[in-house]
Amino acid sequence: MDSRGLFSGSFSIKDVHPAILITAVFLVAYPSFATDFFIFQIGAYSLILGTIALSLMMLAGYGGMVSLAQLTVAGLAAYLMAILGDNSMGVMGLGWPWWLTVIVSVLGAALFSTFIGAVSVRTEGIYTIMITLAVAVAFFYFVRQNYVLFNGFTGFAGVEPPTLFGIYWRDPVPFYYLTLTVAVGFFGAVYYCARSTFGLALQAIRDNPRRMRALGFNVTLHRIVAYFFAGVIAGFAGVLLVWFNGRVSPGTIGVDVAIDILVIAVVGGLRHPVGPFLGAIAFVLLENFAIDLIDRERFNMVIGTAFLLVVLFSPDGLLGLWNRFRDKFRFRGNALLGDERVSKNDPTSTGSLEKN
Amino acid sequence: MGKLKHLLAATVALSLAGPAVAAAEDIKMGALATLEGAFTALGEDGLRGVKLALEEFDYMAGGKKIELITGSSDASPDSAIRAVRKLVEQDKVQLVIGPLSGSEGLAVKDYAKTQPNVTFLNGSSAAQDTTLRSPAENFFRFNTEGAQWMAGLGEYAYNEKGYRNVAVLAEDYSFPYTQVFGFLEPFCRLGGKSAIDARFWVPIGNKDYSSVIAALPDDVDAIFVALGGADAVNFLTQYEQSGGDLPLIGGSITVDQSVLGSKGKARSFVVGTPSAGPVSDTWDDPRWKEFVGAYQKAFPDGFPSPSLFAHAYYVNTKAALLALNEVNGDLSDGEKKFREALSKLSFETPTGMVSVDERRNAIADIFLTEVSEGPDGNLLNKTIKVIPQVNQTLGVSYDKFLEYGQVGRENPTCG
The missing domain is CATH 3.40.50.2300 (Response regulator)
Known part of the structure; x- marks a missing residue:
């Protein structure tokens, strides 16, 4: 949680913040006290959405590139799972073994993401959003119209995870741990990546691409590689998504859902990899329970208002809200340190829309 | 630690139990x-x-x-x-x-x-x-369901209206496929024709029908239109403006109240369009x-x-x-x-x-209707006939019905 120790290079168990331990214990113990509904539809689904948003957070937070096509990348992986593996629609379904299908789907998604990166990295800010939005919309209409490969409007159903080690991986508890493993793995990878040479170079490029170019860095290549890594993350999330839903259709990757992913990342906070997961939990809880709070015709207003309030009072999302809250109640010295860090990071915290 | 976990568990359990108290x-x-x-x-x-x-x-x-x-x-x-x-x-x-x-x-x-x-x-x-x-x-x-809703419409178009060759215009997903199948199956069995390349499938929300209208063949007697809501209004308006004069046959949601209630010339143009569905607005049954x-x-x-x-x-x-x-x-x-x-x-x-x-x-019963002009100038669907007790296999046995195959763009082929 604390980025001050980031660059020291040393790491010991004593540095682990108690909050991290509590969170870890909570996440592992969660299935022991939650109902199946909360394990599967709230827990696992939040983790999947969080992972997709994590790939966006990595691009936007560290690379300064807001891509609306991350869901499209995940969607391609989901479609590849249905096309190369098994489905119940009688279209495609080549029946490859599950491990090969997963590998090819994730790689396919990563290559697709690299391609999106290649066509969009020379643009900045709003133009990156426009290009990636165009890719997302084009892919949405393509899969809806294409019947030979993508089975058009209906899409695919009956896509199931394998039964492995005697466990059916779509049962709530195993599936929850599967998504948790993937999410935590990528969380750690992104966290580590931010401290690696590559990650530091990427953040420097975000802050001042011209200077980095003058220093001899290949700016374009760094950005494209970032898209590749983001594609791997989104691809895995796409595989989990199709296993979660058991199906994939154009509605899964519609523009409204792509914008949900952006909302999740922004509401959670783009400054730290935990942000997207916070955003995803808030989003999934609201999506499921807003309808119980208010008249059925107005429940989308509750969702919108909640997100509006978060963004209004904390431009860096739930994460920033928490930081502010913490800083207020800390010892004076610590508070000063915190403020200093917040202000140091501020230009990045509002995402990449602001150019430096 | 353990205490905290307990506390967390209790909080979560409480929040979970919240809405469902009865x-x-x-x-x-x-x-x-x-x-x-x-x-x-x-x-x-x-x-x-x-x-x-x-x-x-x-x-x-x-x-x-x-x-x-x-x-x-x-x-x-x-x-x-x-x-x-x-x-x-x-x-x-x-x-x-x-x-x-x-x-x-x-x-x-x-x-x-x-x-x-x-x-x-x-x-x-x-x-x-x-x-x-x-x-x-x-x-x-x-x-x-969608195919049952078309019961009697194919026979009516062939026998009463005398159509022999129809073009098809429908949205490109499962419900219109089902409707097209339900209409064409009896129509083709009686001897009617509908060539595969005279069937046009448009995405939902399509705004521009000019290319479809231009590609409509000259030798058809009527167009079977299975579009819903705004799509239907858009097509009817554009077809009327382009001088189209072929009679229409409507799907269950093509000429419903939302279309008939719309303003403009397209209204008068649809008078006489037969259609079928599970309800009929003007049925005078108590x-x-x-x-x-x-x-x-x-x-x-x-x-x-x-x-x-x-x-x-x-x-x-x-x-x-x-x-x-x-x-x-x-x-x-x-x-x-x-x-x-x-x-x-x-x-x-x-x-x-x-x-x-x-x-x-x-x-259940299905209603065969035809668009007509009411006494006050409003368009409404007049009930022509009630088709009693239509079942899902449209009168044939289950096994025979399965042989017709899954509904889709080219079912029935009807060449």
């Missing part, structure tokens, strides 16, 4: 409809149907109070599954009414198979395979009139007359309530008795008698 004796009914997205207005009308049925029974069935819990989807199968899963697994409803649209219905049927202790009644979804192929034991559909009266009284801000969505949700809800009355609200033993009662149920609806076949799909 007397144990109440029966919980979930209703799933599209309350967001493009079909919001239709979903809301569907829920009006549910409420109308519940109010008729005073929210009581089998001596128990009915608690209604609403779920919302945006017409995509994913969202329907998420909403129905919340109703069943979180709110613990014992029966579900819904969903609204075709692909949702297929998805919910698959989900129903994983929840053998809950009974699902369809809302208004009308895809054929929801009940035709690999049906779920606990999924009932007391409304008819049962239907009573239903319309009750709807208008209960929902002054609803549509002028209940849509087929309100009707379908109403019929399915009423079936559930009647069956609950029959078993005295006994839902024990995996709701076995309740399902038996549902299977044997045969009851009077605003559109005639309804019962279900062995795959739990409705057998």
Whole structure:
């Protein structure tokens, strides 16, 4: 949680913040006290959405590139799972073994993401959003119209995870741990990546691409590689998504859902990899329970208002809200340190829309 | 640490238990409809149907109070599954009414198979395979589906109107496929023709029909149009403007009130268009009139007359309530008795008698209508004929019907 120790290079168990331990214990113990509904539809689904948003957070937070096509990348992986593996629609379904299908789907998604990166990295800010939005919309209409490969409007159903080690991986508890493993793995990878040479170079490029170019860095290549890594993350999330839903259709990757992913990342906070997961939990809880709070015709207003309030009072999302809250109640010295860090990071915290 | 975990567990458990506090004796009914997205207005009308049925029974069935819990989807199968899963697994409803649209219905049927202790009644979804192929034991559909709705229209177009060769214009997804199949199957069996390359499939929400209009062949007698809502209005306006003069044949939602009520020249142009569907606005039967009266009284801000969505949700809800009355609200033993009662149920609806076949799909009356001009200049659908008790296999045996194959762009081939 604390980025001050980031660059020291040393790491010991004593540095682990108690909050991290509590969170870890909570996440592992969660299935022991939650109902199946909360394990599967709230827990696992939040983790999947969080992972997709994590790939966006990595691009936007560290690379300064807001891509609306991350869901499209995940969607391609989901479609590849249905096309190369098994489905119940009688279209495609080549029946490859599950491990090969997963590998090819994730790689396919990563290559697709690299391609999106290649066509969009020379643009900045709003133009990156426009290009990636165009890719997302084009892919949405393509899969809806294409019947030979993508089975058009209906899409695919009956896509199931394998039964492995005697466990059916779509049962709530195993599936929850599967998504948790993937999410935590990528969380750690992104966290580590931010401290690696590559990650530091990427953040420097975000802050001042011209200077980095003058220093001899290949700016374009760094950005494209970032898209590749983001594609791997989104691809895995796409595989989990199709296993979660058991199906994939154009509605899964519609523009409204792509914008949900952006909302999740922004509401959670783009400054730290935990942000997207916070955003995803808030989003999934609201999506499921807003309808119980208010008249059925107005429940989308509750969702919108909640997100509006978060963004209004904390431009860096739930994460920033928490930081502010913490800083207020800390010892004076610590508070000063915190403020200093917040202000140091501020230009990045509002995402990449602001150019430096 | 342990204490903290306990505390967390307690907090979570509390928050989980929050919304679902009700007397144990109440029966919980979930209703799933599209309350967001493009079909919001239709979903809301569907829920009006549910409420109308519940109010008729005073929210009581089998001596128990009915608690209604609403779920919302945006017409995509994913969202329907998420909403129905919340109703069943979180709110613990014992029966579900819904969903609204075709692909949702297929998805919910698959989900129903994983929840053998809950009974699902369809809302208004009308895809054929929801009940035709690999049906779920606990999924009932007391409304008819897209192919049934076309009953009698193919014969009428061939025999009465004298059409021999038709072009087809429809949206490119499962529901219009089902409608096209339902129309063409009898039409082609009688000797009519509809070439594959004279069938045009457009995406939902298509705005520009000029290329389709330009490509329409000259040698056809009529166009079968299965478009809904704004798509239908757009096509009719553009076809009229381009000087088109071919007569039309309408799908079940092509010439409904939302299209006929629109302003402009397209209105006069559709007079004489035959169509068929599960309801007819102007049927002068007392049962239907009573239903319309009750709807208008209960929902002054609803549509002028209940849509087929309100009707379908109403019929399915009423079936559930009647069956609950029959078993005295006994839902024990995996709701076995309740399902038996549902299977044997045969009851009077605003559109005639309804019962279900062995795959739990409705057998009901279908209305053949024709657009005509009312006394005050308004366009309305005049009831030509009531086709009694249409079943899902359209009169042939189940095995023979399966040989026709799955509905799609090229079924039937009809060359």
